[in-house]
Amino acid sequence: MKTFEELGVAANIRKAIEEMGYENPMPVQEEVIPYLLDEIRDVIALAQTGTGKTAAFGLPVLQKIEVKENAPQALILCPTRELCLQIAGDLADYSKYIDNLRVLPVYGGSSIDSQIRSLKRGVHIIVATPGRLIDLINRKTVDLAKVKYVVLDEADEMLNMGFTESIDEILAKVPSDRSMLLFSATMPKEISKITKKYMESPKEITVGRKNEGTSTVKHVYYMVHAKDKYLALKRIADFYPNIYGIIFCRTRRETQEIADKLIQDGYNADSLHGDLSQAQRDYVMQKFRIKNIQLLVATDVAARGLDVDSLTHVINYGLPDDTESYTHRSGRTGRAGKTGTSIAIVHVKEKGKIRELEKILNKKFEQGVIPSGEEICEKQLFSLVDRIEKVKVNEDEISNLLPSVYRKLEWLEKEDIIKRVMALEFNRLIDYYRDAQEIESPSDRYVKGEDKLYPRRKDRERGDRASGGRGAEKGYSRLFINIGRTDNVNPATLMGLVNDFVPEKVNIGRIDIMQNFSFFEVPERDAQKVIKSMSRQEQNGRRISVEVAQGGGGGDRSGDRNRGGFSPRSDKDRGFKRDSDFKSSKPKSSDKGGHRKGRKPKY
Template identity: 80%
Template sequence: MKTFEELGIAPNILRAIEEMGYENPMPVQEEVIPYLLDEVRDVIALAQTGTGKTAAFGLPVIQSIDIKQKVPQALILCPTRELCLQIAGDLADYSKYIEKLRVLPVYGGSSIESQIKSLKRGVQIIVATPGRLIDLINRNTVDLASVKYVILDEADEMLNMGFSDSIDEILKQVPDGRSMLLFSATMPKEIAKITRKYMHEPKEITIGRKNEGSNNVKHVYYMVHAKDKYLALKRVADYYPNIYGIIFCRTRRETQEIADKLIQDGYNADSLHGDLSQAQRDYVMQKFRIKNIQLLVATDVAARGLDVDSLTHVINYGLPDDIESYTHRSGRTGRAGKTGTSIAIVHIKEKGKMREIEKIINKKFEEGTIPTGQSICEKQLFNFVDQLEKVKVNEDEIASLMPSVYRRLDWLEKEDIVKRIVSLELNRLLDYYRDAEDIEVPTGRFSKDEKRGERGDRGERRSGGDRKSVRTAEKGYSRLFINIGRTDGINPATLMGFVNDFVDNKVRIGRIDLMQNFSFFEVPEKESNKVIKSLRNTEYNGRRVVVEISQGGQSNGSGSRGNRSESRFSGGGDRGRKGSSDNRKSRKR
């Protein structure tokens, strides 16, 4: 392994990075730096986030700057404000002992006037998000005619975020003779188009395999029923007392819902998504960086470009629609030589997608066993004892207080004191898991009901009819009929919201099957009668709502006015619905 000095890094830069703790170059740095210092025109570097890419392009670029010229000589484009600030901060640290070298971060959400003033004073390196740089170009306040280096960092993420046209516009403003460096974790088709259009015989450097996941990341999956995903998430979080990670969700709504649930359940969590203002995002990220938040629940878009060190876990609350997004998610942990774990909480229908991801990252998922309540409590206890052993005691500060404490606790034996300390710390978990049942793990193959359900869904989409076959509720749940469906604008979220608007203390809702004109949903068996009574005489969009227990709903039937047979609707469409509606009216009278 070579040293930074052997790679050709100048003494004033060496001094700065040594003070930062840099000892030996990482693989991507050892590969890229010599090419850039030798003035190879174009380079494509494929490497995961957290592998030292900033220093790989930053050190040679800084070394190549002519500080006598106060004009932009290097342009670094990145997808997000957070990454923009992180890169600019790192470059400022690397150039600590280079006088008069100026680095300017340019991004949205900050005063454009102050950025214009800085540009007028003179800068040599601009680190920018594409949108704000376009604004400055349109105002004729930035001149890119002297740029010698263009770096696209996390290029695949910029394209995923819709910056393709902006990048085209920016690259038209820089000289043809500039060098171009493209850093990306994956190599989608859009990246290949950029290389063909703007790069000349680029040198391609791949650390690992294309699109491959980091070697420092372990990939684990937990297979659960969809209704148990949140319970599984809680158990994973409880099993790792010192967890510091990001939970990825697919939608803004789901992100906010999961964050709210975690906060209500006492977890150190918050959300990050596109509905938040820039000020709110900055506030959340600041709390997360200083570890006031242990769990950040985020969408893929909001988390792109985040650079947070020492994440222990990334949790996929379901797998992303875009398979390559998994590479970016998992790349948030296991960075800078540290190890990390990427966890996927999936249901049986995501198994095929998981196999596709394995091919891309060239790694196998390990099947995880959902922690039991007993194992969680043991893990938390030993973690607490470990913290107790390592706690720093300031003898001088507490000396005056200890005599009073000793007098208050004098009647207790040492064993009693230890038991009380442990109970004080762990009572919440002990109470929660005392009667908690283990989460049921689905079999590796589709059950008959799941297969029928899939066929029913497909048949309904093709014909527009209501073709659901008879289905039995999950164990411990009752299956309820409700006379509103897709034509009423119902989706799973609105149905859950409607039910819990009228049911006291909320109710857990399991499987939901939406039909065109009616629906079925499952609730805990002991809650079924309460739900039926709570929704009696309610209306949805002007229609009177009827809720009844479906045939095979696994309920004792007390308190209900009859069971709703699903088989009557299996192929009858609206005709069956109208006939039974008349029957319901006659019974109500």
């Protein structure tokens, strides 16, 4: 392993980074720094988040700045305010012993007037988010004519956030003979387009494999029914008493809902999403950085660029649609050489996504088993014992109080005191898990094939019977609902609608999705409650109609009308347009539902 001196880093910069605890360069730094110092014009570096990329481009750029020339010589573009501040702060630390070198972070959500005043006084390096920089360019308050180095940090994230046109506009303002450094965790097609357009025979440096997850992160998935996702989340959080992590959700609404639930259930949590003001986001992030918050529930956009190196876990409450987003999520943990765990809470239909991620990331995902209440209580108990063993005792501060405490407790034996301390800490947890039902795994209803999960024999037989006569299973009512595949409805979204509109727990049996309508089965005792709760609700601006499907209602649709499968209301009321809808549409699948409870799952 080389040293920073062997890489060619100047003595004044080495002095600063050694004081920060840098001893040896990380792999990406060892690869990148020599090329940037050797006048290689354009460089593409592919490395995971948290591997030391800021120092990899920051140290050589600082070393090449001409301090006497009071004009911006380096421009670093990044996707978020948080990352902008992180990079600017790191560069300021690295340049501690470079006299008069000035770094300015430029970002939205803060006073543009103060940024303009700083630009007028003169800066050498600008670290900016694209939107605010364009604003300054349009005001003619920033001059990029002498920029020699342009760095695109987390370029894939900037493109995902829609900054392509902004980057084009900015790069048109810098000299054509500038050097360009592109740093990215993944290499999507959009990155290739930028490199062809703006870079001249770039040197490509890859640390690890392209799009590969970092080796310091363990990947685990838990498969549960959609209705049990939040319960599974709680058990996972309880099983790791010292967890310090981010829970990623797909939408702002879900993010706030999950955070609210966790807070109500006594967890040290908060939310971070786009509906919060910048001041609120800063406040939440400050609490999270100093560990006043143990669990941060966030959307992908809000969590980009977070400068937190000690996360133990990342939890995917819902898997993202693309591999790049999962890579960035998991890259939030296992940073700076530390190890971390990326957890995904998935349902049966997402099993294929796990396999796809395994292939692309070249990582094996371990299937976890939801811990039982007994296992959780035992884990929490030993965590407390460990904390008691390691607690620091300030004898001087408490020595005067101890005699009174001893007298108060002298009637208790040592074993009694220990029991009471344990009970004081764990009564609530023990009571909860004593009464809580264990979470049913989908594997209890399904058997494994090579690449799929197949229904067990009794479930297949039930499906075969239903596909013939389309009659409801004994004890169940078969309901009609006037939305189908044309409304982008699938079994998961139908179960989600029941989640949203029907109070209390309802078991859902067979689901048949048709072209313009669907059928689903619920216990007979719950049928009227479901009909009353869901009827006259709206889905994507369309009023929902639910009623009992007389005579089965799942075979040939033209026959259904004659068998009395529907009430005598008009087709228009149900959303039908023509008789051909009945004749041409066939059931897409014979999907089975599961159980549901709580909020709508996000698919």
